[in-house]
Amino acid sequence: RLLNIVEFCQDLIDSLQFSIGQSHILQFTHQPTCKTLLLDEKMLWQILTNLLTNAIKYSPIGATIELDIICEMHQLTCQIRDRGMGIPPESQTRLFEPFYRAANAKQRPGTGLGLTIVKRAVDLLNGEITIDSTIGVGTTVCVTLPLIADPPPSV
Ligand code: ATP
Ligand code: MG
Numbered sequence: 001r002l003l004n005i006v007e008f009c010q011d012l013i014d015s016l017q018f019s020i021g022q023s024h025i026l027q028f029t030h031q032p033t034c035k036t037l038l039l040d041e042k043m044l045w046q047i048l049t050n051l052l053t054n055a056i057k058y059s060p061i062g063a064t065i066e067l068d069i070i071c072e073m074h075q076l077t078c079q080i081r082d083r084g085m086g087i088p089p090e091s092q093t094r095l096f097e098p099f100y101r102a103a104n105a106k107q108r109p110g111t112g113l114g115l116t117i118v119k120r121a122v123d124l125l126n127g128e129i130t131i132d133s134t135i136g137v138g139t140t141v142c143v144t145l146p147l148i149a150d151p152p153p154s155v
Contacts, residue, residue: 002036003044005076009069012045016052024056025064034071037147043121044145050114051080051141057108058139059084076145083138092133104135118143 013028020026048067055065059082070077087095091102096119101112122129127145 001038001041003039003041004035005037005039005069005071006030006034008041008044009048009067012048012052013067016049016056020056023061024059025062026052026056027064027066029066029068031070034069037071037076039076039145039147040125043125047118047121047143048078048080050118051078051143054114055080055082055084055139055141057110058082058104074147076147078143078145079140080143081138081140086135086137086139087131087133088135092131095131 099112133139
C-alpha cells in the first residue's frame, strides 16, 4: 500500500509524544525528497514503535530522542537516536535473542521481546538493522528497508 512516509512518521511521533506527556522530547526530521512509498505500514509501525519505546525507556527524563528518515530511490533508512544509558559491549551481540535483556535493563520493566520482533520484521522486509551504542553516551539504531517498487510519479 502507498504510504505517505512523512505523515506516517509525524503521526507516530505525535501519538507517542501524547502518550508519554512531557517526560521526553521526541523529534522527527526528514528530507523534502520523502514522499509516498510502497511499504508495509503495519510492519513499519511495529519496528518504529518498538525502537522509539526503547529509546524512551532507556533514556533519562527530559532527554531528546530523534527519528530521522532518509528516502532514496530504492530504499528507506530510519535512524532512531537517543542519548540514554547505552548498551554494554558484551550484550550487543545478543540483543535479538528472545527474552534477552542486558544488565542496563534491570531497573526497567520489559520482556526482552521488542528487538526480537523488530529483527524478524526487518528480515521479512529484506531489510537490515544495525545498533551502535556506547555506555553513557547513547544508542543509535539504523534500519534500512528496500522499497517494494518505485511509486508512480506525482502521487
Ligand atoms: P520489551 O519486550 O518490553 O521491549 P526490553 O525493552 O527489555 O523489553 P528489547 O526491546 O528486546 O527488550 O531490548 C533488549 C535489551 O536491549 C533491553 O533489555 C536493554 O537492555 C537493551 N536496549 C534496547 N534498546 C536500548 C536503548 N535504546 N538503550 C539502551 N539499552 C537498550
Ligand atoms: Mg523494548
